[in-house]
Amino acid sequence: MATELFLEKVPTHLWEPLTARDEFHYHMLDEKLPPVPENAERIRHPPTAHLGALQVLPFDLLYLILPDLDLHELNNFRCLNRRAMEVVESLTVYKEVTRYAHQAVRGALSIGTGHYMSYRLLYEKLCTWKCETCSNFAGYLFLLTCKRVCFACVSSKRIFLPLEPSHAARRFGLDPHLL
Incomplete structure (x- = not known):
């Protein structure tokens, strides 16, 4: 709750440039991940070792x-x-x-x-299908907090718009080397 109160005070011009939106598309993390290499089907050999103390x-x-x-x-x-x-x-x-x-x-x-x-x-x-913020259908998973959110919330609520490390260091007076 304190974070939300703080974020309400952050001027729009500070956080708007951090969002990667354009008119028709909201950029998501999975678009930035490298492709998964296609592996040939693995040949499974039966296990020869055991789980050690967990066995x-x-x-x-x-x-x-x-x-x-x-x-x-x-x-x-x-x-x-x-x-x-x-x-x-x-x-x-x-x-x-x-x-x-x-x-x-x-x-x-x-x-x-x-x-x-x-x-x-x-x-x-x-x-879960409900947005944890507004209870609408949640089509997204916000990975920083592992919360289900709808498009409206993830694209407009300040709590879901993370700061870059340099902005966080400047805003909170942190040593940039700690981030």
Whole structure:
């Protein structure tokens, strides 16, 4: 709430140039991500290693714990070995999110917000249709805060218009090296 109050005081001429809009198109992060290389279908060999200390846990417990790891950590765990990959890829939330919102995962990881959201949270947000600001249909996921938002809110509300690091440093009196 305090952020919204602060942003209401920011003059329009400071934040309008930060938006990449034109008359017919609102530029989104997924347009700026590099294309995903097309891989030949992977040949899967059965796992030869196990999960180490986690091997003693029942799979039911792993299925409860793993979806709550942040995106970055679960992807790191998945890369541990073929057994870890098999376990992660059997998670329902992982399968659904990577199937229907792979670009959201890539975007969150590329801008560094993947440390603050889990696959479970992302799945819950993707299953929601209401804008968290105005309750209209939300066709967008704002990756900085992992909120579902409608086009009207994401393109007009100041809370969804992030500042560049140089502007934030100047506005809040921060050392630019800290950003």
